[in-house]
Amino acid sequence: MKQSRPGKGTIAEPTLYELSKIGRRGVTLPEVDVPPVALPDALLRHDNGLPELSQRDVVQHFLRLSQQTFGVDTGFYPLGSCTMKYNPKVCEEIARLPGFAQTNPLQPLETVQGNLAVIFALQEALKEIGGFADVSLQPSAGAQGELTALLMMQAYHADRGEPGRSQVLIPDTAHGTNPASTTMAGLDALEVPSDDRGNIDLKALRAACDESVVGLMLTNPNTLGLFEEQLSEVTNLVHSCGGLVYGDGANMNALAGVARPSELGIDLMHYNLHKTFATPHGGGGPGAGPLGASDHLKAYLPGPIVVKGEDDPDIYELKMPAASIGRMCTYFGNFGVFLRAYAYVRMHGAEGLRANSLHAVLNANYLRVKLRATYPVPFDRINMHEFVCQGQPVGTAARAIDVSKRLMDFGFHPPTNYFPLIVPEALMVEPTETESKETLDAFVDAMLQIAAEAREDPSHLKTAPHTMQVGRLDEAKAARDLIVNDRNF
Amino acid sequence: MVYLPHTDEDRREMLDTIGVGSLEALFGDIPEEARFPKLDLPPPCSEMEIRQELSDLARQNEDLSRQHCFLGAGTYNHFSPATVDYVLSRGEFYSAYTPYQPEISQGTLQSMFEYQSMICRLTAMEVSNASHYDGATSLAEGVLLALGRGKRQKVIISGAVHPQYRAVVETYLRGTDAAVIGGAPFESAASLTRFLDDETAALVVQQPNFFGQFEAVTGLADAVHAVGSLLIVVVDPVSLGAFQAPGDYGADVVVADGQALGISPSFGGPHVGIFATRKDHIRHLAGRLVGETTDAAGRRGYVLTLGTREQHIRRAKATSNICTNAALIALGTAVYLATLGKTGLRQVAELCYQKSHYAAREIAQLPGVTLNPQAPAGDFFKEFVVRLPKSSAKVNQTLLKDFGVIGGYDLTRDFPELDRHMLIAVTEMNTRAAIDHLVEGLKRAIG
Numbered sequence: 053m054k055q056s057r058p059g060k061g062t063i064a065e066p067t068l069y070e071l072s073k074i075g076r077r078g079v080t081l082p083e084v085d086v087p088p089v090a091l092p093d094a095l096l097r098h099d100n101g102l103p104e105l106s107q108r109d110v111v112q113h114f115l116r117l118s119q120q121t122f123g124v125d126t127g128f129y130p131l132g133s134c135t136m137k138y139n140p141k142v143c144e145e146i147a148r149l150p151g152f153a154q155t156n157p158l159q160p161l162e163t164v165q166g167n168l169a170v171i172f173a174l175q176e177a178l179k180e181i182g183g184f185a186d187v188s189l190q191p192s193a194g195a196q197g198e199l200t201a202l203l204m205m206q207a208y209h210a211d212r213g214e215p216g217r218s219q220v221l222i223p224d225t226a227h228g229t230n231p232a233s234t235t236m237a238g239l240d241a242l243e244v245p246s247d248d249r250g251n252i253d254l255k256a257l258r259a260a261c262d263e264s265v266v267g268l269m270l271t272n273p274n275t276l277g278l279f280e281e282q283l284s285e286v287t288n289l290v291h292s293c294g295g296l297v298y299g300d301g302a303n304m305n306a307l308a309g310v311a312r313p314s315e316l317g318i319d320l321m322h323y324n325l326h327k328t329f330a331t332p333h334g335g336g337g338p339g340a341g342p343l344g345a346s347d348h349l350k351a352y353l354p355g356p357i358v359v360k361g362e363d364d365p366d367i368y369e370l371k372m373p374a375a376s377i378g379r380m381c382t383y384f385g386n387f388g389v390f391l392r393a394y395a396y397v398r399m400h401g402a403e404g405l406r407a408n409s410l411h412a413v414l415n416a417n418y419l420r421v422k423l424r425a426t427y428p429v430p431f432d433r434i435n436m437h438e439f440v441c442q443g444q445p446v447g448t449a450a451r452a453i454d455v456s457k458r459l460m461d462f463g464f465h466p467p468t469n470y471f472p473l474i475v476p477e478a479l480m481v482e483p484t485e486t487e488s489k490e491t492l493d494a495f496v497d498a499m500l501q502i503a504a505e506a507r508e509d510p511s512h513l514k515t516a517p518h519t520m521q522v523g524r525l526d527e528a529k530a531a532r533d534l535i536v537n538d539r540n541f
Numbered sequence: 542m543v544y545l546p547h548t549d550e551d552r553r554e555m556l557d558t559i560g561v562g563s564l565e566a567l568f569g570d571i572p573e574e575a576r577f578p579k580l581d582l583p584p585p586c587s588e589m590e591i592r593q594e595l596s597d598l599a600r601q602n603e604d605l606s607r608q609h610c611f612l613g614a615g616t617y618n619h620f621s622p623a624t625v626d627y628v629l630s631r632g633e634f635y636s637a638y639t640p641y642q643p644e645i646s647q648g649t650l651q652s653m654f655e656y657q658s659m660i661c662r663l664t665a666m667e668v669s670n671a672s673h674y675d676g677a678t679s680l681a682e683g684v685l686l687a688l689g690r691g692k693r694q695k696v697i698i699s700g701a702v703h704p705q706y707r708a709v710v711e712t713y714l715r716g717t718d719a720a721v722i723g724g725a726p727f728e729s730a731a732s733l734t735r736f737l738d739d740e741t742a743a744l745v746v747q748q749p750n751f752f753g754q755f756e757a758v759t760g761l762a763d764a765v766h767a768v769g770s771l772l773i774v775v776v777d778p779v780s781l782g783a784f785q786a787p788g789d790y791g792a793d794v795v796v797a798d799g800q801a802l803g804i805s806p807s808f809g810g811p812h813v814g815i816f817a818t819r820k821d822h823i824r825h826l827a828g829r830l831v832g833e834t835t836d837a838a839g840r841r842g843y844v845l846t847l848g849t850r851e852q853h854i855r856r857a858k859a860t861s862n863i864c865t866n867a868a869l870i871a872l873g874t875a876v877y878l879a880t881l882g883k884t885g886l887r888q889v890a891e892l893c894y895q896k897s898h899y900a901a902r903e904i905a906q907l908p909g910v911t912l913n914p915q916a917p918a919g920d921f922f923k924e925f926v927v928r929l930p931k932s933s934a935k936v937n938q939t940l941l942k943d944f945g946v947i948g949g950y951d952l953t954r955d956f957p958e959l960d961r962h963m964l965i966a967v968t969e970m971n972t973r974a975a976i977d978h979l980v981e982g983l984k985r986a987i988g
Contacts, residue, residue, distance in 0.1 A: 095785055136636075155603075156616050157808050159947060192810070235862075335872065336653075338865070382615065395595060404585050522841075537654070
């Protein structure tokens with residue numbers, strides 16, 4: 053049952069500098085059509101260091117590299133916590149319309165009312181989906197949304213005469229961005245353990261809740277894919293000590309249309325447009341991490357935010373929230389991402405978004421049940437959009453890394469591995485709703501075949517992958533040699 | 542819904558396998574009172590309808606494909622060869638995630654490595670990361686890098702740095718004890734050295750600066766280094782096609798917004814934040830970094846490296862929280878740089894210089910107009926300031942209405958004291974005829 057795979061049989065691709073040859077050109081440009089002046093000698097450089105290639109070379113080079121890249125468009129990509137769902141093609145087309153793509157962010161507002169209408173409509177849709185009083189589209193990624201929220205929480209406490217609050221409570225299942233954002237905000241991260249059902253340990257949380265707490269950063273469902281079973285106790289404990297509850301929306305693909313975070317006791321939350329709202333991940337970015345805030349926090353949101361005109365509601369204007377923490381990025385954030393997300397929301401409507409969540413959860417539970425006899429699931433209960441199993445098949449000494457690498461030979465991108473940290477040999481599997489039962493069954497077959505190999509031919513697993521452009525790469529060597537550009541400094 | 546492949550039969554079989562009776566039954570952990578709210582969203586629409594609806598909205602904008610554009614101020618109307626969008630449209634690239642699994646992501650990794658290589662050459666620096674969100678967040682990370690070296694808490698930022706970059710840095714520093722000083726808009730970079738002392742973590746200048754002017758940078762790095770501080774330079778990457786690179790005049794960190802390198806303005810985003818530095822700082826660098834290595838057979842390959850700096854390994858002790866970056870836009874700039882190449886980028890820089898100087902000369906001859914009133918002796922790259930006899934906003938209205946021209950940036954939007962000042966950008970996209978048309982329009986608008 054071996055499927056097609058990228059890169060097999062192709063020759064290693066040289067670098068651009070290896071392909072470069074003096075005198076080649078990739079594009080022609082018009083001649084100077086104005087009376088020329090002398091260039092200022094003292095300010096010039098003699099060589100800008102760029103390679104010289106024909107256009108045909110450039111295209112062949114990048115096309116070959118694209119063929120050595122696995123994307124959602126290539127195949128199943130069950131990378132946990134990343135929500136690698138299909139990206140609708142019409143959204144790509146819309147983002148490229150010249151009326152959007154060819155606008156400068158500093159044009160007079162009366163010349164970009166179409167853009168402002170989209171931003172406003174997306175703000176409104178996200179408010180409704182999350183149940184928040186206001187939304188700012190400024191943050192450019194989930195991690196930046198986290199930092200934004202922490203700075204807002206800090207400003208809120210300072211305004212209430214409690215600037216000394218410095219502790220941010222973070223469950224041990226949280227993404228690494230949570231504690232890293234906490235440090236950037238000048239605050240201290242305090243880890244809270246999980247209990248034996250994968251929930252936050254209430255006893256530990258109770259002990260940590262005091263007047264030093266800024267708030268709790270809560271990923272719900274958490275990175276085990278589990279919905280917090282004692283959610284109201286958790287949020288009540290934090291609120292009763294004066295803290296705030298921040299929702300990390302990375303896992304919103306289980307909840308869009310199913311529950312509003314604000315109604316679950318969340319004070320503010322970022323959305324990942326590049327996850328829940330299907331904008332492409334781009335090999336690492338760009339994304340967008342809009343932030344929703346409840347009534348008591350909305351004044352601190354970063355801006356500008358788009359509002360309807362006070363005099364004329366048909367005209368869109370910009371507004372800085374009253375106690376705004378400021379700007380998180382230039383201009384309005386990642387507008388091209390907003391266009392794709394807005395088109396996605398409009399095509400789905402409320403029912404469509406809910407259907408997505410229902411099927412994302414269906415697919416993840418189906419995989420868990422099909423795999424759990426072979427790959428143990430430590431917190432084996434109904435999960436949300438993802439689940440975590442152990443990548444060590446029962447009765448073998450295989451490791452999650454070996455199973456992951458071997459999956460590539462079957463035409464699948466591996467799941468997230470070794471995360472969350474509390475599960476040994478973790479494999480975090482998030483199929484998303486856009487995958488068919490046939491794809492899930494083929495993945496299960498591959499996983500079971502790999503488990504059989506782990507028993508019968510473990511060395512074949514240890515040396516996987518066998519069909520990629522390259523074999524298993526030596527990551528320690530890379531960190532030792534530090535060759536990070538063509539000249540290696 | 543077309544994006545869901547499940548048939549009724551599939552659902553039935555899958556629910557039976559799980560052992561529940563309905564999809565809704567999977568959500569029993571959610572408090573009942575909050576479960577399945579009624580959302581007030583517009584009804585769903587078809588692909589055809591959404592394309593029409595958004596095309597109609599797009600047409601409500603004035604855009605650079607239909608109007609002559611002389612607006613820049615950080616986002617520029619440059620030529621993008623067809624190769625750029627061709628490569629950016631490849632689903633393998635745009636629908637991939639961060640390349641955590643290198644063997645199945647060699648294309649993403651090698652193209653990032655090549656981006657890093659070209660950025661290092663262009664800036665004359667030793668290390669480039671794989672991108673930040675935009676130029677301003679690159680600058681904020683550069684300032685944090687400088688602050689992270691020790692206990693120094695003072696950052697000098699020239700008032701001729703893009704005002705929105707300054708605003709973003711100030712937001713990022715809310716969680717620190719650091720103070721930002723400097724800020725008079727036309728104070729030269731050289732004069733800022735008087736603020737340098739052993740409390741200074743970094744001096745930030747922009748080259749060419751927000752007003753388009755080349756700053757005198759000779760000796761600047763020496764003065765900064767003499768007090769043990771870092772020189773951070775915000776740069777226009779297109780200028781580096783022909784003009785001095787920050788690495789050659791001693792910069793420690795170089796940041797830029799990469800949009801000018803063949804990326805659509807897209808109303809301000811997504812752009813890409815370029816970040817380059819010296820090898821001394823590699824372990825304090827924020828963001829992804831691609832390194833070269835080999836497999837067991839000795840074949841060359843690429844991986845993400847020095848992950849021990851990053852949040853997914855190091856958590857609270859990471860150099861930054863950054864995870865998602867702007868990898869696809871960085872890929873676009875790499876295709877641009879490879880297509881333009883050594884000669885092409887030099888030519889673009891020279892075209893900008895020549896055309897903007899022509900435009901400046903012509904506009905300066907209009908009655909009541911003063912060219913670069915605060916720095917008449919300085920030279921500029923592709924943008925310049927003019928003081929007009931009328932308000933910039935009014936002049937721009939006439940230019941758009943009667944001449945189909947998107948005029949320059951009204952500087953009172955950031956600097957209330959710069960009444961009637963306009964920042965005009967001229968690039969290779971503006972023909973002589975279009976420049977003459979602008980001059981004619983300005984003449985009428987101020988007449």
